[in-house]
Amino acid sequence: QSALTQPASVSGSPGQSITISCTGTSSDVGGYNYVSWYQQHPGKAPKLMIYDVSKRPSGVSNRFSGSKSGNTASLTISGLQAEDEADYYCSSYTSSSTWVFGGGTKLTVL
Amino acid sequence: QVQLVQSGAEVKKPGASVKVSCKASGYTFTSYYMHWVRQAPGQGLEWMGIINPSGGSTSYAQKFQGRVTMTRDTSTSTVYMELSSLRSEDTAVYYCAYQQLVRNWFDPWGQGTLVTVSS
Numbered sequence: 001q002s003a004l005t006q007p008a009s010v011s012g013s014p015g016q017s018i019t020i021s022c023t024g025t026s027s028d029v030g031g032y033n034y035v036s037w038y039q040q041h042p043g044k045a046p047k048l049m050i051y052d053v054s055k056r057p058s059g060v061s062n063r064f065s066g067s068k069s070g071n072t073a074s075l076t077i078s079g080l081q082a083e084d085e086a087d088y089y090c091s092s093y094t095s096s097s098t099w100v101f102g103g104g105t106k107l108t109v110l
Numbered sequence: 111q112v113q114l115v116q117s118g119a120e121v122k123k124p125g126a127s128v129k130v131s132c133k134a135s136g137y138t139f140t141s142y143y144m145h146w147v148r149q150a151p152g153q154g155l156e157w158m159g160i161i162n163p164s165g166g167s168t169s170y171a172q173k174f175q176g177r178v179t180m181t182r183d184t185s186t187s188t189v190y191m192e193l194s195s196l197r198s199e200d201t202a203v204y205y206c207a208y209q210q211l212v213r214n215w216f217d218p219w220g221q222g223t224l225v226t227v228s229s
Contacts, residue, residue: 046207046219051214099145104154
């Protein structure tokens, strides 16, 4: 199972919006609405930000939103804040009954 | 509130095995799944496998088949991940991550256990 494809880095200024893409295949992202997104600050464990493509867990800011079109899922962060600077990973369930992660995207808040 | 607490850092020599533990609290231990995910230094997350603590059934990523074993001890609500034939490329932080039944996401995660493989 190959890793999902994410851009290595994205950046934005405070207050702006950014979008991180996550591209897979019809055997993972495109085949199931089981895409989740995780935020990871340096030296910390990942934190769930979005599940089932577009749902937010309790306590996660509504500045975070998710969507999917075909084999590509996206995470959008609006109103960027300094604390959003972190690595972001997508994950998907697969047709092999396994899970796969994206390679990760480093978000820099300028 | 679900909490996962992992065992401490390990240093191993190439060819050895390592066993990492993950103790769970705050939920019914046998009603959920537990995953193991690793992260090499400066690299991304890599899914290793899953264990059903209820019956002990497991499923491993093809990459780790034959080298990884996931087990559980229901009396202490602890799951274990043992990786054998260690090589330098196995140096990584190993995380356990909780999955509710009929859900397909990981939340929460353990704090991570650094395993260093060095001669």
